[in-house]
Amino acid sequence: MSARRVATAALATVLPVLLVAALAPGRAGRLADGQALTPPMGWNSWNKFGCNVSEDLVKGIADAMAASGMKDAGYQYVVIDDCWQVARDSATGRIVPDSTRFPHGMRALADYVHGRGLKFGLYTDAGRRTCEGRPGTYEHEDMDARTWAEWGVDYVKVDWCHSEGINAPAQYAKIRDALAHSGRQIVFSICEWGSNRPWEWAPETGHLWRTTGDISDRWSSMVRIVDLNQSLAPAAGPGGWNDPDMLEVGNGGMTDGEYRAHFSLWAIMAAPLIAGNDLRSMSDATREILTNREVIAVDQDSLGAQGWMVSQPRPSLQVWMKPLKDGGRAVALFNRSDAPADIAVEFTAIGLRGPQRVRDLWAHADRGMAAGRTSATVASHAVVMLRIGGAAPRR
Ligand code: GLA
DSSP states (O other): OOHHHHHHHHHHHHHHHHHHHHHSOOGGGSOOSSOOSSOOEEEESHHHHTTOOOHHHHHHHHHHHHHSSHHHHTOOEEEEOTTSEEEEOTTTOOEEEOTTTSTTHHHHHHHHHHHTTOEEEEEEESSSBOTTSOBOOTTOHHHHHHHHHHHTOOEEEEEOTTOTTOOHHHHHHHHHHHHHTTTSOOEEEEOSTTTTOGGGTGGGTOSEEEOSSOOOSSHHHHHHHHHHHGGGGGGOBTTBEEEOOOOOTTSSSSOHHHHHHHHHHHHHTTOOEEEOSOGGGOOHHHHHHHTOHHHHHHHTOTTOOOOEEEEEEETTEEEEEEEOTTSOEEEEEEEOSSSOEEEEEEGGGGTOOSEEEEEETTTTEEEEEEESEEEEEEOTTEEEEEEESSSOOOO
16 A cells, blocks of 8 residues: 555544544533433434323333334433423412323323333423423423422433524523532533534533434435535534434334434434334334434434545445444445435545444344445345444354
């Protein structure tokens, strides 16, 4: 190899580390409470059920999460999104859950979820009202944090509707401080849709922050979000993650191949993996996607780097790469076009030299050693996901 190629390869090897170190806020500028050291995994009611939430639904989902293999694959949080709350108590100001839909209250429901070996989450809004018009947490930050802690809440998603005139970094910091004084460890999910450049301030405030508007169950929506989220990689790391929104896998608007691409790209981007489908009745194909442990291991890799696009042979053909703790690379060969295509990854472009072991994470198959490059034919609207190099597998 020429001296120039060696230098290029060496630079490509250290570049991810330099990038993460130089552009991410210093460790001192990140929440360091030991939570969310890898991207949170769980389920949230919104994408499939909207306002149609209830105690029975949440219990059924917790049962299904434990029985379907989701829990064993790493999913933990069962999160109720908007519409569980109806009012504030006129005497105390405490938030009041919908007693028709949640007849036994939130403490009993949290106990049920905990009894399945899972964790319990709720939604609120940093403004005056939630997006569905329910009471928000504005001016009730300490009271709400204490109430959630009493109920046994482990995760709170905090939205940004009806927040006119409120300063986002300051208001979310107030909620962070209220949580810190609540007496309970609670993962803090900031949801202001990327409107106030949260990647610049949220690492010191929350454990995850939405970077875009809402996902919908369509290929075009998923791809648009990927494009918005990808340049924010330097902000992500253990304890704080860019959140390109919850998963749509299994909700019916995309093909299984498209859902595999969606799941692969979320894993490459070290995104929180929050399923949004009906776990009680999912197809085998959906379950296999959501529980693919080799892809989940990429998402949950302890190095905590968010991957990025390293090359684009044509605008609709992309190579994505996420550096891994063992020195290997996760690679997604991403075909956004309407026809099958061959996509190659040059090892110099991912900072590797010499022959490397290649494994296909959807075929669950070793592809032997490759020297310098490897390629695959990728179906339309699909991803081939590989693990290249790194430590020898312990299989
Ligand atoms: C906003 C959020 C969604 C969901 C709804 C609930 O749109 O971005 O994820 O929480 O509100 O009303």
